[in-house]
Amino acid sequence: MKPMDVETFKEVYKKRFEDVYAIQYHMGSTLEQFQVLGQVLRGYYTDYWIENNQEKIDNQDKQVYYFSMEFLPGRQLKTYLLNLDVYDTVKTGLTDLGLDFDKIVEAEVDPALGNGGLGRLASCFMDSMASTHVYGNGCGIRYQYGLFKQKFIDGYQIELPENWLRNPNPWEVRKESKSVIVRFGGNVWLEEQKDGKLKPKYEHTFDVLAVPYDTPQIGYRNGVVNNLRLFSAEIPYDEESKYITSEQRQEVNSITEVLYPDDSNYEGRLLRLKQEYFLSSAGIQTIVRYFKNLKLPWTRFPEKVAIHINDTHPTLCIPELMRILLDEEDLTWEQAWNISKKTFSYTNHTILQEAMERWPVYMIESLIPRIAQIIYEINARHIRNKTELYGSELAYKTAPIQDDQVLMANLAIISSHSVNGVAKLHTEILERYTLSDFKTIYPFRFNNKTNGVTHRRWVQLANEPLSQLLDKTIGEEWRFQPKEMRLLRSYIDDESVLDQLQQVKLTNKKRFAKFVSEQMNIEIDPHAMFDVQIKRLHAYKRQLLQVMHIIDRYLQLRDNPEAKLAKRVFVFGAKAAPSYYYAKQIIKLINALADLVNNDPRINDMIKIVFVENYSVSLAELIIPAADLSEQISLAGKEASGTSNMKLMANGALTIATLDGANVEISNLVGPDDIFLFGMKADEVQVLRDSHAYNARDIYERDPQIQRILNSLIDGTIPGIKSEGIDIFNSLVTDNDEYFLLKDYHSFYQAQMKVDINYANKKSWTQKSLINIAQSGKFSADYTILRYASDIWNVAPETEVLQQ
Ligand code: 26Q
16 A cells, blocks of 8 residues: 555645645634545545556456445545554544544544445445455445434434535545436337337436446455445436426435435335436446446346345346346347346345335336336246246246236346345245245245454444454454454453453443433443343334333332342434334333433432434444443344344344344354343244234233233333333233234343343353454454355455455
8 A cells, every 4th residue: 555654644634724724724623624634535545546447447357236225334534544554644643733533533424324234234345345355336325315313302203304415525526427317207119110120219208317426435455446336316407407397306306315214114105216216227327338338248248247236125227227238239138138137136134024115016107117118028928937837826926016016026036146135044034935936936046145244344443442452362364354353262261361351341331431421411330231222123123122121120129229130221222214103102112211210219220221312323333342232132033134233242242132133143153151042933933923822911911020011111100101101011912912022021031130140250251252252253244245256246356365
């Protein structure tokens, strides 16, 4: 990498500051200081970026395009500094100049262009692709407003707009000259050409300009700079655009105005469909333009391009590529179909039926008529071919069009060469149940790719004290090769290392405690156990199960302040979809319980509840290193993978978990002594549900412990709640407890008591924590990406530094 020394950096920084703001650098605001640092850094990395873009054209290496409606990158500054190997130089330089490095870092906005797991995964993958030499290009939407800002008012969630682009974003580059037109609506018909071929003709279409904004994705000290391309919808600036009405102007702008805030509940809104086609069409046109520059025959397209679709949201990429190949490039259906199938691959992220995308045919027909025709043709051919081979029942059951709806998963599966789940258990459930009909027809199409997380962001940057301890103890190789963290295992009986590990945790807990004190006015004891559940609020994730456990402890402590229970701080971070009424009631319940518990002198500060407002990537970076216990308590069979489980593990938290998603793999890696398992297994849940024998009211009536907890929801014990208590009570008792909380409660409670006992023994707890850290390297997204690269995308990165 290019050298940069502290003195040169300081000179360049000062000069740039004065040029831009015409004041001395120390007179600037933190935001101005950040902006200038951004510019200086950009000046430093653009050479690499240009070089990489040129190499891409010269070498003609196969490109991967990762399409996702969501990216959740978090702040970029520290990642750039780390990966460019100038972190210490810049930090020292700024400190020498009398500036506050940490404050400058915090001045960057955290782009919230995603809801949760799926978006964050996309960003971990962008980081890992660059770091493992995979030529990966992210394709997404530059929403003007990201996921809403969450506020609590009187304990209720209020949503405020997240205007993340208020200040200039120093990393993005607007590439107006690379814009493309996306066509909506109008009429389309096929007209015979002179050569006898049919060509579609369009009239009265509504044209939107897709303007790309590029952000570099810099690899870890390897000179690779990939690209994240986000498209923004604008009015085309030709002569005719002068006559556009203000309604039309508004219609264009609305396409990329705001991210849909639902993460596990599909709602068939026209605007969402517009967003999906907008991304698909803009991205595919860009790829086609790139490929045409290579001047190769179309049959070689799949050799040069792999297109991955992150869940079904960008599935319209498939008929869009077909459209271009058929209509604009004059390929036959068979040629186009073969090329498409070899090019596309699809990841499924959910088993929840309510999250599956189904678009009414009439919507697709009126919004994108030519695409509708292509989907009809895919459907007709599928039924014809598969009926011949497997009979009509299977053919119809797997068809993309059913009951006048387009089932996006079906379309994605039949048109791709690879379908993967995101954890072993999840893939098994897909193959055996959810998608078993497809498994019959395409037995080799399915594969598993367990999710991963980037250790650069989640350990190296978020947890500097731990990173230093690792360097000192096992050397620095783990930074390139996260599996090397396993070397830590041999220090399991090293008192000094265990002591230092405890110190690291304490340091991180103090940092979080300071934040909680300053921002929330709650004093928490850094020696208490920090028990953390951070994820979207959803019934299947069972935040309510943890609430039941807290109420249980609270009531016990109120009866007997001397009860033998560990002192705990319960940390929650969770946003609810604005329309998800039940989830919002649970938020109110947690806040009301926090009010009660945090201020009740009778329990001697043995419990504190900290529900952080507006949970985000940046807050995760603060909370995760401070966690002792990681709550992964979804109903078995519902959480596709989970990724906070991996991040928490890597930071030395112990996991309390059901055997769901990637928890199964965590459990296998650490062994039964170093994880707290409880609850029904996925197959037991299935059996119980199918038997229709579950009776929650019965449990409530017979079980005094559960009865007491649930009664506290309706008898005034928690003064802050109103109708919420009754509704939540009813969801469990009257509506038969859809997610089996009452069934799993005792097992959960037992596991929590075991946690208490284990926590009392500091040394053995720290040993368990050490094992968790040591084993977490296996979940590096670098390895996940290498498996996508070799098994799905068929690209062979230069991996001299990274072995799987
Ligand atoms: C779909 C249609 C209309 C509007 C919104 C949506 C939509 C948006 C986001 C549907 C789903 C999502 C997000 C899903 C998600 O985050 N799933 C999580 O993905 C993680 C990464 O694989 C897994 O670890 C989690 O288990 C899974 O819940």
